[in-house]
Amino acid sequence: MILRALAYLDRHGPALLAAGLAAGLALPPLAHATAPLLPILVFAITTSIMLRIEWPRVAFYARRPLLIALVVLWALVVSPILIAAAARLLGLPNGLSQALVVWCASPPMTSLPAIAMLMWLDASLSLLVMVFGTFLMPLTLPPLVLGLIGLDLGIAMLPLMERLALFVLGAGALAFILRRVIGVARIDRRAREINGLNVLLLVVFAIAIMDGMWRRIIEEPLSVLAYSAAAIGASVGLQAVSAILFGWLERTAALTVGLIGGNKNMAMVWANLGAAVSPDLLLYFVCAQLPIYLLPAALAPLYRKLGARPRLD
Numbered sequence: 001m002i003l004r005a006l007a008y009l010d011r012h013g014p015a016l017l018a019a020g021l022a023a024g025l026a027l028p029p030l031a032h033a034t035a036p037l038l039p040i041l042v043f044a045i046t047t048s049i050m051l052r053i054e055w056p057r058v059a060f061y062a063r064r065p066l067l068i069a070l071v072v073l074w075a076l077v078v079s080p081i082l083i084a085a086a087a088r089l090l091g092l093p094n095g096l097s098q099a100l101v102v103w104c105a106s107p108p109m110t111s112l113p114a115i116a117m118l119m120w121l122d123a124s125l126s127l128l129v130m131v132f133g134t135f136l137m138p139l140t141l142p143p144l145v146l147g148l149i150g151l152d153l154g155i156a157m158l159p160l161m162e163r164l165a166l167f168v169l170g171a172g173a174l175a176f177i178l179r180r181v182i183g184v185a186r187i188d189r190r191a192r193e194i195n196g197l198n199v200l201l202l203v204v205f206a207i208a209i210m211d212g213m214w215r216r217i218i219e220e221p222l223s224v225l226a227y228s229a230a231a232i233g234a235s236v237g238l239q240a241v242s243a244i245l246f247g248w249l250e251r252t253a254a255l256t257v258g259l260i261g262g263n264k265n266m267a268m269v270w271a272n273l274g275a276a277v278s279p280d281l282l283l284y285f286v287c288a289q290l291p292i293y294l295l296p297a298a299l300a301p302l303y304r305k306l307g308a309r310p311r312l313d
Contacts, residue, residue, distance in 0.1 A: 006196030013118035013199040014297035020203035021293040024210025034208035041205045042110055042267075043171055045198060049113045049127065050175035051187065052194045057124035067249075071129050071257055074245070076140045079238055079261060080105040084148040095280030096227065098149045100234055102281060103288055105141045106264040107133035111205070114198040115259070115292075119300050120308040122256040129260050134164055206293045213286055220283070227287040235262040235291035239299070243306075251307035259303075263292060 009016060024031040061068060083104040087097035108130040109115075113123040138161050179187060187194065217224050242261025246254045266285050 003190075003193050006193040006200070009196035009199040010118075010192045013195070013202075014300045016199055016203055017115075017118075017206060017293040018297045020206030021210065021289065023203075024207035025213055027207075028211075028214050031207050031209075031211040031213070034204060035211035038205065038208050041201055041208065043167065045111045045114055045201045045205065046168070046171040047174045047178075048194065048198050048201065049111075049123070050172050051178055052117070052123075052191060052198070053113065053127055054124050057122070058128060061125050061128050068128055068132060071125075071246070071260065072133050072136060074242065074257075075108060075129065075133055075260055075264075076105060076136060077144060079242070080144055080148065082241075083234065083238075092230070095278070096230055096284070098278075099227070099280050099284030100230060101149050102141075102145055103231075103264050103266045103284060104234070104238070105137075105144050106266045107137040108260050109263045109265045109292065110134070111202060112260065112263055114195075114202060115263070115296055116256060117195055117198065119259060119296060119303050120252075121259055121303065122252050125253055125256045126260055130265075131168060134168065134265070135161060138164075202293075206289070209286075209289050216283060216286060223283060224287065227284050228290050231284065231287045232291045232295070235288075235295060236299075238262040239295075252309060255303055255306060255308050262295075264288075 080101050084097070084101050087100055092100070108126065110130065112130050113127040116123040116126045138158075239258040239262035243254050243258030246257040248254075249257065266288055
């Protein structure tokens, strides 16, 4: 019964992500109760991704360092510059402009490979870009944000890189042990159920991240609406531009770069700023969860129409 339930979650993953977000909004006590689990959930999602990932495919991309470097450069440096220029041209308020640039300069989401699997995209490519982007972010984001919008984030680079190394390497080590204990053949046979477990973890994460959202909606309804629209528009726009710019790649890889371009891990910055987080950054961080959980259900049919296909090899 449990295995059938997990397979069901895999089949309906994108829609269930949106349902998790709705549940977090509709049930504030549940969101508040699950909020302390956020760090554990992120670690569990990362471990589950590495358990399921196609390591020969990771090796395929690892032998193409120039491609990975180009995608990381686009995601961490070039796209934030474009976002900053677009914000100035549109005359957006300073607080919203700053939040957009900080979001865009953040690394790809930790859970992005899991979402890529649900979207029939290349989880291996997204994993490599996520890992390298995450480790390079302490070197690129503070000076870039300071230069573009004059915002000093005050992030200590070395301690942050140490924490990131422990996190990623810890998840990788646990996944390696589980692969040895469970067996690669058994993991491959249960690929759909493991994907379903990823969906379950992402749904709980979506519920937890909505903690406190109702208070912001009641106190600042117009700001929440404006920031939500900006978050969704920025994500859709960057997904489209990223996929077009990397259209010279094989179709699934180009669409994967699109997904990478429009989904950023702003939580990494938010977690390290602590009390220094401005109200505008905090509001945008919450609103930025909307495209993460709503867009997969809306865009999955389009991605598949454009050529996204599950890997059979």
